[in-house]
Amino acid sequence: MTEHILRMSGITKTFPGVKALQDVNLTVRRGEIHAICGENGAGKSTLMKVLSGVYPFGDYEGEITFEGQKCEFGGIRDSEHAGIVIIHQELALSPQLSIAENIFLGNERARRGWIDWNRTNYEAGALMKRVGLRENPTTMIADLGVGKQQLVEIAKALAKEVKLLILDEPTAALNDDDSAHLLDLLRGLRDEGITCVIISHKLNEVIAIADSVTIIRDGRTIESLDMAADHVTEDRIISGMVGRALDNRFPPHESKIGTEALRVEDWTVYSPSQPGRKVVDGADLMLRRGEIVGLAGLMGAGRTELAMSLFGRTYGVHISGKVFKDGKPIEIRNVQDAIRHGIAYATEDRKRYGLNLIEDIKRNISAAGLHGLSRRGWVNENEEYRVAEEFHRSMNIKAPSVNSVVGKLSGGNQQKVVLSKWILTEPDVLILDEPTRGIDVGAKYEIYTIINRLADQGKAVLVISSELPELLGLCDRIYTLSEGRITGEVPRREATQESLMHLMTKGQE
Amino acid sequence: MTTMTLGRTGVPTKYLPVLVTGCLLVAMFVVGGIRYEGFASGQVILNVFIDNAFLLVVAVGMTFVILTGGIDLSVGSVVALSTMISASLMAGPGWPPYLVIPLVLVIGSGLGLVMGYIVHAFDIQPFVVTLAGMFLARGLCYTIGTDSIPIEDPTFTAFAQDRIDLFADLWISPSVLIAALVVLGAVYVLHYTRLGRSIYATGGSEQSALLMGLPVGRTKITVYTISGFCSALGGVLLSFYMLSGYGLHAVGMELDAIAAVVIGGTLLTGGSGFLLGTVLGVLVLGLIQTIISFEGTLSSWWTKIFIGLLLFVFILLQRVFSARSRR
Numbered sequence: 120m121t122e123h124i125l126r127m128s129g130i131t132k133t134f135p136g137v138k139a140l141q142d143v144n145l146t147v148r149r150g151e152i153h154a155i156c157g158e159n160g161a162g163k164s165t166l167m168k169v170l171s172g173v174y175p176f177g178d179y180e181g182e183i184t185f186e187g188q189k190c191e192f193g194g195i196r197d198s199e200h201a202g203i204v205i206i207h208q209e210l211a212l213s214p215q216l217s218i219a220e221n222i223f224l225g226n227e228r229a230r231r232g233w234i235d236w237n238r239t240n241y242e243a244g245a246l247m248k249r250v251g252l253r254e255n256p257t258t259m260i261a262d263l264g265v266g267k268q269q270l271v272e273i274a275k276a277l278a279k280e281v282k283l284l285i286l287d288e289p290t291a292a293l294n295d296d297d298s299a300h301l302l303d304l305l306r307g308l309r310d311e312g313i314t315c316v317i318i319s320h321k322l323n324e325v326i327a328i329a330d331s332v333t334i335i336r337d338g339r340t341i342e343s344l345d346m347a348a349d350h351v352t353e354d355r356i357i358s359g360m361v362g363r364a365l366d367n368r369f370p371p372h373e374s375k376i377g378t379e380a381l382r383v384e385d386w387t388v389y390s391p392s393q394p395g396r397k398v399v400d401g402a403d404l405m406l407r408r409g410e411i412v413g414l415a416g417l418m419g420a421g422r423t424e425l426a427m428s429l430f431g432r433t434y435g436v437h438i439s440g441k442v443f444k445d446g447k448p449i450e451i452r453n454v455q456d457a458i459r460h461g462i463a464y465a466t467e468d469r470k471r472y473g474l475n476l477i478e479d480i481k482r483n484i485s486a487a488g489l490h491g492l493s494r495r496g497w498v499n500e501n502e503e504y505r506v507a508e509e510f511h512r513s514m515n516i517k518a519p520s521v522n523s524v525v526g527k528l529s530g531g532n533q534q535k536v537v538l539s540k541w542i543l544t545e546p547d548v549l550i551l552d553e554p555t556r557g558i559d560v561g562a563k564y565e566i567y568t569i570i571n572r573l574a575d576q577g578k579a580v581l582v583i584s585s586e587l588p589e590l591l592g593l594c595d596r597i598y599t600l601s602e603g604r605i606t607g608e609v610p611r612r613e614a615t616q617e618s619l620m621h622l623m624t625k626g627q628e
Numbered sequence: 629m630t631t632m633t634l635g636r637t638g639v640p641t642k643y644l645p646v647l648v649t650g651c652l653l654v655a656m657f658v659v660g661g662i663r664y665e666g667f668a669s670g671q672v673i674l675n676v677f678i679d680n681a682f683l684l685v686v687a688v689g690m691t692f693v694i695l696t697g698g699i700d701l702s703v704g705s706v707v708a709l710s711t712m713i714s715a716s717l718m719a720g721p722g723w724p725p726y727l728v729i730p731l732v733l734v735i736g737s738g739l740g741l742v743m744g745y746i747v748h749a750f751d752i753q754p755f756v757v758t759l760a761g762m763f764l765a766r767g768l769c770y771t772i773g774t775d776s777i778p779i780e781d782p783t784f785t786a787f788a789q790d791r792i793d794l795f796a797d798l799w800i801s802p803s804v805l806i807a808a809l810v811v812l813g814a815v816y817v818l819h820y821t822r823l824g825r826s827i828y829a830t831g832g833s834e835q836s837a838l839l840m841g842l843p844v845g846r847t848k849i850t851v852y853t854i855s856g857f858c859s860a861l862g863g864v865l866l867s868f869y870m871l872s873g874y875g876l877h878a879v880g881m882e883l884d885a886i887a888a889v890v891i892g893g894t895l896l897t898g899g900s901g902f903l904l905g906t907v908l909g910v911l912v913l914g915l916i917q918t919i920i921s922f923e924g925t926l927s928s929w930w931t932k933i934f935i936g937l938l939l940f941v942f943i944l945l946q947r948v949f950s951a952r953s954r955r
Contacts, residue, residue: 433839454841464839472839475832477642477900486829487840489822496821524642540840 123184124149124314125170125283130181132165132174139165140179140338147283152305152315154329156322156356158620159418159585162338163318167285171205172198186282202282206272208291212260219243219256222275246274250304265393266297273304284308285316290324291419294396302328320417322353322624334359357624361587361616368564369592372571376595377408379446380579381462381548386440388421388428388603398424398435400603406548406579411570413590414583415619416600422583423467425600426550430464431457444547458487463541467552467583469530473537476526480518481507483525483536488543510539515565531562538569549573552583567593587616601625645893645945646905652938653908656915664922670798676914681803682707682865683884684910688814689858690885691906692851695818697831697898698754700852702743702761703859704881706736708874709765710863715777715873718784725784733860739765740856744849754852762882769875776874779867788868803865810861815903827851831898887935888913891942912938 125147132140140162147153157163169179172192183190185201192198195205212221219240228239243256252270260268269289276284286305290298305315305328319325325332332351334341341359344351381404388399399421406412416422427434429442431454442449444460451457457464466472474483485492485503492503507521514535518528525536534554541549551570555563570593574580584590590597597614599607599622607622661668677684686703693700710732717723717731743761747754779785791799818824826847829837837844862881867873892909894901916934920926 430839431841454839455843458841466836466839471833472836475829475836475899477832478828482825482828486825486837486842489825493822496823498820498822498825500820544841 122148124186125316126182126184127166127170128182128184130166130169130179130183132169132179138338140169143181143335143338143340144343145333145340146343147314147316148331150309150312150314151330152309152317152328154325154332155316155318155335156320156325156332156360157335158360158587161335161360163335164287165338166335167205167287167316167318170198171195171203171285199279202280203285204276204279204281204283205285206269206276206287206289208288210265210268210272212268212271214261215259217257217259218247218252218254218263218271218274221260221271222246222256222278224275226278242278243274246277247271249277250274251300264297265292266294266300269293269297269301270304273308281313283314283316285318287318288320288419289317290319290321292393292396298324320419320624322356325356326351326353332356336360353624354621357617357620361620368560370564370568370571372574372593374409374411374574374595376410377577379405380408380444381406382443382446383429384441384443386425386429386442387438388424388435389437391434391436398603399428402440402600402603402605404581404598404605406581408547408577408579409574410596411574411580411582411594413594413597414581414600415587415590415597415623416583417585417623420600420623421603422600423552424603426464426552426581426583427466429457430454430462430550458544458546461545461547462550463487463544463546463548464550465534465537465541465552465554467556469533469537474525474533477524479522479524480511480516480528480536481521484510484521484539484543487540488545491543491545506543507539510535510543514539514569529559529562530557531559531565534558534562534566535569538566542573546578548579548581550581550583553585554582555584555586555589587619590614590619591616599623599625642900643902645942646902646908648945649892649905649908649912649942653912653915656912656919660915660919660922664919667918667922670796672918674794674798674800674804676911676918677804677807678801679869679917680910680914681801681807682862682869682878683881683888683913684807684907685810685858685865686862686881687885687888687906687910688810688903689855689862690882690889691892691894691901691903692814692818692827692854692858693754694886694889694894694896695827695831695898695901696848696851697834698747698848698851699758699886699896700740700743700855700859701755701758701882702739702765703855703862703885704878704883705762705765705769706739706856706859707863707866707878707881708769708876710736710860711867711870711873711877712769712772712777712875713873714864714867715779716772718779718781719777722781725781725787729864732864733857736860736863737853737857740853740859741849743856744852747852748845748848758852766875772873772875774875776872776876779871779873784868785871788871801868803868806861806865810858811903811907818903823847823850828899831895831900833899884913887939891938893942 123146127145130140130143143166155163168174172194175193176191190201222243223239228235228242240256250270250273252267289301302324309315329346331345333343334356383404386399386402387397390396390398402425414422424434428438431451432438433454442451449460451460470476481503484507489498492499511521516532516535518532525533555566570580582594591614595611597609597619598605599619601623606625686707690700690703713732714728717728739761743757746752746757787802790802792802792805793799826842829842830844830847834844866877888909889906890896891912892905894905913935917931920928920930
């Protein structure tokens with residue numbers, strides 16, 4: 120028996136053009152709860168995918184030693200066979216099957232090819248008792264809440280005789296009671312000798328439950344701390360998480376701030392999939408003309424949900440709150456209403472929600488603004504071509520012609536097409552969700568320049584971003600969002616990465 | 629590299645399937661011309677149009693639906709219902725054709741509208757909704773009558789048997805003219821109107837079309853209405869051709885229409901394809917039948933076998949292209 124159950128050393132993983140992980144080291148002691156902390160995109164999930172074999176051996180550099188043996192996992196099956204089970208944030212359960220069937224999925228209790236239902240349900244019952252799930256083993260997964268589904272996942276891991284359990288943001292979607300129960304359960308499992316690795320944004324939970332913590336930033340290990348010996352506090356973790364390399368350059372810009380353009384009061388949105396869970400909780404926002412405002416929040420804080428619910432109720436149910444445009448109350452029932460009121464939203468997922476990838480540049484640019492380009496339903500194609508050419512030039516979209524298919528463009532150029540599309544609708548308020556995600560440094564600078572230009576034209580811009588340096592470099596004012604609530608509003612002069620991260624990790628009092 | 633091209637020909641990928649179908653059509657015609665005497669004449673081509681005018685019209689409607697990523701299985705039954713209603717109204721109460729035809733078109737469009745509304749409002753797969761529509765329309769035929777009803781209205785038969793002479797002994801039927809007008813109208817709608825744009829955008833990515841503020845729901849309802857209208861018109865053309873109404877007319881025609889659209893290079897997932905491709909697809913199907921009738925000794929089931937093989941080839945081709953363009 121070694122003291123260390125897992126040792127990952129010198130892990131480097133490259134995606135085309137990006138080093139996602141660089142020489143990362145992670146050592147986990149037997150029987151502890153080990154937390155991994157880092158900002159969005161720091162490389163936590165990539166590291167766990169390397170460990171669980173999602174990225175097979177040979178796809179990364181470095182060495183994994185588990186239980187004193189070198190591991191070369193070719194896939195999830197191999198890592199599970201060794202006793203490593205990962206539970207993703209999006210649970211991997213089959214909703215129309217029963218609890219028992221899910222627990223033993225791919226691992227069926229069978230005799231000569233026939234499933235032994237008595238044994239399946241009996242053993243499932245025993246495992247459910249261990250995780251404190253009081254349900255009938257034959258209940259369908261779809262009838263359970265997320266908290267209970269999480270427990271089923273853990274029971275499933277136990278059925279595979281797990282030695283190392285990895286949980287990615289396990290409490291992100293849970294309410295307080297379910298979270299507390301889950302944390303208790305993890306402590307119980309630790310006492311039974313199961314080692315846990317937990318990825319979490321909720322620092323208070325990390326402090327409460329973890330025995331040691333590894334902090335990752337920009338794909339590198341920053342430090343590993345022992346909770347007790349190093350007297351780790353939330354401040355200590357935050358100072359390790361932030362301070363991301365400032366490799367982005369920002370065009371100089373002085374905003375000419377005008378009158379109020381959009382005000383949102385007491386905006387509350389409920390989750391469509393989990394009844395009763397508030398995704399956005401009483402948020403107040405105000406944007407002025409000519410001003411660039413940032414919205415900072417960690418994964419699951421409700422940033423995109425806030426934006427999409429404002430943009431024509433494209434997310435969420437039971438939406439309540441007031442919206443004022445130029446001081447007058449307005450009602451936005453759908454996307455058409457939002458566009459008519461001069462609101463535009465560029466999504467964080469360009470490829471899936473922002474573009475029609477199999478169409479050309481010209482038709483993507485004109486899609487939202489066809490009204491202005493047509494008369495009585497007939498599209499003026501010459502005008503459309505002229506407008507597209509104009510954007511092609513002014514936005515510096517790198518493509519041979521406006522007839523090029525959008526799916527073939529680089530991320531930066533696709534984003535320029537998305538922005539062109541919305542600028543064509545002549546909005547007063549632009550909500551840009553992760554405008555520079557997946558874009559190389561040069562193109563980022565161009566996008567920043569475009570954002571500044573939009574503000575100079577008197578438009579109000581709300582930038583949602585996971586990159587704090589980006590918000591600090593670009594915005595005049597920054598809101599922070601945590602667990603669906605606005606936890607702070609900071610002018611650029613007073614904002615630092617630490618102060619923002621404090622507000623972003625602020626739990627509910 | 630932003631437009632994928634085939635070798636050095638410089639043809640954008642999106643035209644490629646249509647081009648392939650076009651080449652196939654030419655090849656079939658050339659082979660037919662070499663093998664059979666009297667095949668390589670203009671009238672043979674025109675006869676393909678004359679014999680398939682109704683299928684062409686139905687396939688045009690189907691193209692609209694498939695471009696949005698949907699499917700319409702009800703078209704064959706709506707065609708049969710249209711022949712049945714036309715024949716029974718003209719035979720029984722003796723209604724004049726200029727009343728009957730508009731009524732049939734309204735009924736067909738109405739059926740399409742209802743199916744489109746159900747697809748949109750209840751978010752049900754079009755496959756299931758139009759399957760229900762298919763059974764419904766076929767069943768309604770038999771409530772009108774179980775036997776074939778002949779059409780004897782003089783105006784109707786005169787129009788149906790009319791020949792429009794072109795140059796040099798070539799002629800077409802009025803149905804071909806109507807089908808041609810439908811094709812032209814459809815091309816215009818698809819390529820020059822906001823509705824056309826919404827259709828392509830909805831099929832390309834429904835989610836992003838929604839977030840662009842396009843009227844996705846209205847678009848879906850509209851394409852099923854168009855398909856219903858085209859089926860009814862196809863039914864009218866078929867009654868010109870058959871001069872009868874019968875509940876067993878056009879059995880399986882929905883599958884012919886889908887085959888024509890797919891062979892014409894339209895993606896079943898929607899968002900990509902051209903009406904010209906559908907026209908070529910119908911011609912390919914028609915030409916296969918013509919070749920087999922020229923062969924004389926082959927049973928007509930060979931038509932099905934060839935169509936089956938062609939479909940396989942085209943679906944594989946589409947797969948290869950879409951896999952490549954996703955990279």
